[in-house]
Amino acid sequence: MQSIQELKDKLHDVKVLQSTGAVLGWDHQCYMPSGGAEMRAEQMALIGRLSHEILVSAETERLLLAAESDAAGLDPDSDDARYVRVARRDFDHSAKIPTELVTEMAQTSALAHEHWVAARAGNDYARFAPWLEKNVDLSRRLADCLGYECERYDALVDQYEQGATAASIRQVFETLKPALVSIVHAVKELGPNKVDSSPIHREFDETVQKEFGERVIRQFGYDFERGRQDRAVHPFCTTFSHGDVRITTRFERDFLSPALFGTMHETGHALYEQGVSACFDGNILFDGTSLGIHESQSRLWENLIGRSLPFWERYYPDLRAAFPGVLDDVALPAFYQAINKIEPSYIRVEADEVTYNLHILLRFELETDLLEGRLSIKDAPSAWNEKMQAYLGLTPPTDTLGILQDVHWSGGMIGYFPTYTLGNVVSVQLFDKADADLGGRIADQVRDGEFAPLLGWLREHVHQYGRKYPPRELLERATGRGIDPKPYLAYLRRKFGDLYGLRFD
Numbered sequence: 013m014q015s016i017q018e019l020k021d022k023l024h025d026v027k028v029l030q031s032t033g034a035v036l037g038w039d040h041q042c043y044m045p046s047g048g049a050e051m052r053a054e055q056m057a058l059i060g061r062l063s064h065e066i067l068v069s070a071e072t073e074r075l076l077l078a079a080e081s082d083a084a085g086l087d088p089d090s091d092d093a094r095y096v097r098v099a100r101r102d103f104d105h106s107a108k109i110p111t112e113l114v115t116e117m118a119q120t121s122a123l124a125h126e127h128w129v130a131a132r133a134g135n136d137y138a139r140f141a142p143w144l145e146k147n148v149d150l151s152r153r154l155a156d157c158l159g160y161e162c163e164r165y166d167a168l169v170d171q172y173e174q175g176a177t178a179a180s181i182r183q184v185f186e187t188l189k190p191a192l193v194s195i196v197h198a199v200k201e202l203g204p205n206k207v208d209s210s211p212i213h214r215e216f217d218e219t220v221q222k223e224f225g226e227r228v229i230r231q232f233g234y235d236f237e238r239g240r241q242d243r244a245v246h247p248f249c250t251t252f253s254h255g256d257v258r259i260t261t262r263f264e265r266d267f268l269s270p271a272l273f274g275t276m277h278e279t280g281h282a283l284y285e286q287g288v289s290a291c292f293d294g295n296i297l298f299d300g301t302s303l304g305i306h307e308s309q310s311r312l313w314e315n316l317i318g319r320s321l322p323f324w325e326r327y328y329p330d331l332r333a334a335f336p337g338v339l340d341d342v343a344l345p346a347f348y349q350a351i352n353k354i355e356p357s358y359i360r361v362e363a364d365e366v367t368y369n370l371h372i373l374l375r376f377e378l379e380t381d382l383l384e385g386r387l388s389i390k391d392a393p394s395a396w397n398e399k400m401q402a403y404l405g406l407t408p409p410t411d412t413l414g415i416l417q418d419v420h421w422s423g424g425m426i427g428y429f430p431t432y433t434l435g436n437v438v439s440v441q442l443f444d445k446a447d448a449d450l451g452g453r454i455a456d457q458v459r460d461g462e463f464a465p466l467l468g469w470l471r472e473h474v475h476q477y478g479r480k481y482p483p484r485e486l487l488e489r490a491t492g493r494g495i496d497p498k499p500y501l502a503y504l505r506r507k508f509g510d511l512y513g514l515r516f517d
């Protein structure tokens with residue numbers, strides 16, 4: 013189809029510009045000296061502007077209309093028909109946002125970021141408050157431009173998770189919240205020393221941590237011919253093309269978890285990107301379909317595999333051998349408990365599998381309240397602390413350990429947080445279906461260090477499609493079901509019931 017090919021050629025430029033931006037972003041976080049910041053900001057802004065201009069140009073619109081009329085005769089599930097639908101969504105999304113608003117959001121988030129860094133460092137919420145107010149206001153304007161059916165939040169979350177709404181997220185949390193809170197309380201009643209996490213806080217040589225992590229992710233199936241691993245303060249995964257999907261890792265000498273589980277987490281993201289069909293390379297379908305589906309992949313490899321008992325039955329002897337003498341007095345069950353300890357804490361990114369979602373619930377509730385004007389900027393820190401107390405039994409002693417901890421709100425990313433919990437929920441739905449299809453053998457396979465069957469299933473049912481199917485449709489095609497938090501809860505109850513010798517129901 014001539015018209016569809018012409019549209020692809022046009023939007024290929026957008027993809028190349030985005031890929032160029034990703035290279036610059038990667039360098040920024042891994043290697044760039046601070047002196048490069050000013051020019052880098054200009055480079056990134058220019059790339060953003062050029063790709064926006066191409067995307068919303070009259071020429072793109074003309075090609076899109078022609079492609080749509082040709083695609084009308086195609087099988088609606090064909091790659092080309094789906095390509096045109098995704099192009100329409102991207103075009104409409106960008107075209108609905110006036111250029112002045114795009115510019116204002118970019119400038120505000122750059123400035124807000126600076127003030128947030130200083131406010132967090134100095135425990136000074138008052139410094140960040142006016143910027144949070146601006147970002148909430150910009151988010152309202154953005155939502156009004158994008159349009160929504162029920163509430164503004166719907167428009168914002170849809171950017172990250174197509175089809176999700178505040179109501180659908182509330183429904184997920186209605187199931188999760190009472191169950192999670194009761195697990196946290198039951199574990200708390202056992203006393204703080206039921207599980208000892210000190211074994212993972214010993215001295216672990218960083219070079220050895222890197223080698224061990226590398227060995228593990230090679231076995232998961234991460235392809236180093238099409239990727240590499242570097243150090244960064246905030247770990248991430250970034251994709252330039254089918255042939256170049258990179259991860260970064262943060263190492264701590266006296267704490268095993270950040271590098272070990274962080275590497276598995278980013279590898280989960282990378283396996284998704286490395287698994288997108290090569291025929292979408294350089295095309296707008298070459299990407300994960302949503303943040304929630306992306307996060308389901310990282311959580312699956314990090315938690316359902318990396319923090320599972322079968323995994324450590326296979327790899328614990330290797331880990332001990334890699335760090336001679338360090339873990340000699342720690343038997344496997346104690347190690348398994350240490351890496352899975354449930355412990356309410358102030359900081360989201362350090363939270364365990366159970367408390368993590370309560371951190372997200374708190375943020376989701378505050379975001380919707382701020383957006384709808386039910387909560388004022390001034391009262392937000394105390395609302396934060398009250399919810400921390402209600403859900404986790406802790407009151408942050410400072411705003412640095414409370415409302416100022418996350419980068420998202422400084423970047424104007426309101427509506428982003430729930431995708432983390434959706435990822436957790438979906439990870440178990442996919443895992444359970446894969447296990448059923450593989451004859452209930454995943455645990456045995458993991459115990460044998462064999463990950464190819466699981467990866468193969470994910471490639472076939474999730475990865476290869478890239479953005480071809482929107483997230484809800486992808487999940488339904490893969491599992492036959494819509495989003496459902498019950499399997500995730502069952503998983504948590506089983507795992508942590510066994511681990512703590514409790515019965516949750």
Ligand code: ZN
Binds near residue numbers: 277310
């Ligand atoms: Zn992630």
